[in-house]
Amino acid sequence: xxxxxxxxxxxxxxxxxxxxxxxxxxxxxxxxxxxxxxxxxxxxxxxxxxxxxxxxxxxxxxxxxxxxxxxxxxxxxxxxxxxxxxxxxxxxxxxxxxxxxxxxxxxxxxxxxxxxxxxxxxxxxxxxxxxxxxxxxxxxxxxxxxxxxxxxxxxxxxxxxxxxxxxxxxxxxxxxxxxxxxxxxxxxxxxxxxxxxxxxxxxxxxxxxxxxxxxxxxxxxxxxxxxxxxxxxxxxxxxxxxxxxxxxxxxxxxxxxxxxxxxxxxxxxxxxxxxxxxxxxxxxxxxxxxxxxxxxxxxxxxxxxxxxxxxxxxxxxxxxxxxxxxxxxxxxxxxxxxxxxxxxxxxxxxxxxxxxxxxxxxxxxxxxxxxxxxxxxxxxx
Numbered sequence: 001x002x003x004x005x006x007x008x009x010x011x012x013x014x015x016x017x018x019x020x021x022x023x024x025x026x027x028x029x030x031x032x033x034x035x036x037x038x039x040x041x042x043x044x045x046x047x048x049x050x051x052x053x054x055x056x057x058x059x060x061x062x063x064x065x066x067x068x069x070x071x072x073x074x075x076x077x078x079x080x081x082x083x084x085x086x087x088x089x090x091x092x093x094x095x096x097x098x099x100x101x102x103x104x105x106x107x108x109x110x111x112x113x114x115x116x117x118x119x120x121x122x123x124x125x126x127x128x129x130x131x132x133x134x135x136x137x138x139x140x141x142x143x144x145x146x147x148x149x150x151x152x153x154x155x156x157x158x159x160x161x162x163x164x165x166x167x168x169x170x171x172x173x174x175x176x177x178x179x180x181x182x183x184x185x186x187x188x189x190x191x192x193x194x195x196x197x198x199x200x201x202x203x204x205x206x207x208x209x210x211x212x213x214x215x216x217x218x219x220x221x222x223x224x225x226x227x228x229x230x231x232x233x234x235x236x237x238x239x240x241x242x243x244x245x246x247x248x249x250x251x252x253x254x255x256x257x258x259x260x261x262x263x264x265x266x267x268x269x270x271x272x273x274x275x276x277x278x279x280x281x282x283x284x285x286x287x288x289x290x291x292x293x294x295x296x297x298x299x300x301x302x303x304x305x306x307x308x309x310x311x312x313x314x315x316x317x318x319x320x321x322x323x324x325x326x327x328x329x330x331x332x333x334x335x336x337x338x339x340x341x342x343x344x345x346x347x348x349x350x351x352x353x354x355x356x357x358x359x360x361x362x363x364x365x366x367x368x369x370x371x372x373x374x375x376x377x378x379x380x381x
Contacts, residue, residue: 008037008038008039009039009091009092010039010089010090011039011040011042011091012042012043012085012090012092012094012117013027013041013042013043013044013094014044014081014094014095014097014100014101015027015044015096015097015100016045016046016050016099016100017046017047017049017050017051018043018050018052018054018057018064019051019052019241020052020267021207022291023122025053025290026172027043027057029173029174029175029361029365030365031043031057031060031061033175033361033365035369038369038373039369041062042062042090043062043064044065044081044084045065045066045067046067046068046071046072046077046100047069047070047071048066048068051066065084067081072097072099072100072103073099078106078107079107081107082107082111085107085117086115089115089117090117091375091376092119092120092372092375092376093118093119094372095122096121096124098123098125098127098130098134099130099137101142102140103137104119105121105144106141106144108144109144118375118379119144119145119146119147120145120147120148120149121147121148121149122148122150123148123149123155123156123167124155124287125285125286125287125308126155126157126158126287127139127159138163139163142159142161143161145163145166146375147168147371147375148166148168149170149371150167150168150287151170151171151287151309152169152171152286152287152309153309154312155287155308155309156169168371170367170368171288171313172290172364173293173360173361173362173363173364173365174294174297174359174361176297176357176359176360176361179294179297180297180298180356182271182298183274183299185271185275186274186275188275189274193236193261193275195234195236198231199232199233200231200277200278200338201234201236201275201276201278202234202235202236202277202278202280202335203235203272203273203275203279204217204237204239204279205239205269205270205272205273205291205294206237206281207239208241208242208244208247209243210284211283211284211285212282212283213305214243214246214250214282215328216282216325216326217237217282217328217331218247218254219328220280220282220328220329220332220335221235221237221260221332222254222255222256223328223332224259224335225259229340231340233259233335233339234259235259235260236263236275236276237260237262237263238263238264238265238266238269239262239263239265240264244264247262270294270298273294273300274298276298277300278300278301278335278339279292279295279298279300280302280303280331280335281302281303282325282328283304283305283307283308284305284325285308285325286308286309288308288310288312289308292313293356293359295352296352296353296355296356296359297353297356299349299352299356301344301348302314302320302352303321303323303334303335303338304320304321305322305323305324305325305326305331310322313355313358318351319348319352320351320352321338
């Protein structure tokens with residue numbers, strides 16, 4: 001249940017699940033960075049099996065409530081949310097999932113005006129990537145937001161009507177300094193993975209989800225192995241999710257056992273990336289991936305697809321190599337360019353570290369909290 005603290009702004013974060021995804025990790029970072037003297041924050045989520053981060057939220061003093069439905073289309077959660085907000089009113093509801101946002105807007109609007117919180121929605125992906133019903137529901141209900149935030153310019157430009165007009169682009173962030181400290185564990189990580197000093201280790205962190213295009217990543221790894229190099233190349237790929245069986249079968253079909261390690265879910269995924277020499281992301285579409293920000297903080301040269309907010313922040317041949325989505329040959333060639341050219345790796349690494357300061361979570365969290373405060377002030381007056 002939410003804790004009622006009269007002298008603080010009461011905020012409820014609402015999201016589909018608390019699994020190890022990008023939006024969830026952004027929220028966890030916000031939980032750690034929040035101004036605890038001014039804001040009392042709780043989080044509610046829908047799906048009980050997406051609970052990998054629950055203990056970490058609780059450790060940060062953020063109470064969690066699960067509505068316990070089988071999927072977001074089981075609308076019992078909407079009535080549970082409405083009951084929660086009636087019994088324990090809050091000042092702000094901040095939603096982080098598109099379908100959940102559409103239904104939450106209606107639940108909030110149905111409350112008596114004296115109990116109705118201000119509504120903030122963060123769009124983590126372009127509307128064109130939503131399923132058709134979700135896209136139409138958002139177009140219809142987004143006018144009910146008090147503030148809409150987009151994590152990338154592309155996400156904002158994909159919106160329609162008033163949603164786009166009232167939307168603010170806010171590049172989110174990570175704890176850059178804490179991540180950078182993990183570089184000290186590079187040697188230990190490589191030893192754990194059985195990687196010697198002469199091997200180039202390529203890594204990624206991505207859920208087993210269609211948008212991450214794992215066939216593209218694994219096909220590229222197969223091509224890298226087939227191209228051959230005087231430098232040994234290995235892959236450490238971290239992920240979990242609904243397509244696990246598909247990914248594991250393709251890994252076996254491509255005979256990648258000797259080249260690619262699929263680690264499954266790892267709570268220390270960023271630590272594993274600290275042992276890598278190159279970071280890759282082969283997505284079909286994105287907002288602005290947390291994994292990219294983490295790779296920058298680690299100073300890793302990046303090969304990524306030119307999708308979503310990625311080309312807004314990464315500059316080709318300055319701090320990354322950008323390739324077209326759905327082209328495993330281009331992804332493989334980008335990897336091989338870095339494998340063969342240590343000077344290029346070093347240059348992109350320096351560029352990544354220089355850029356990483358722009359993704360300090362404290363900056364993003366300060367802006368979000370300013371939005372909360374402005375909304376509460378408007379309500380008072």
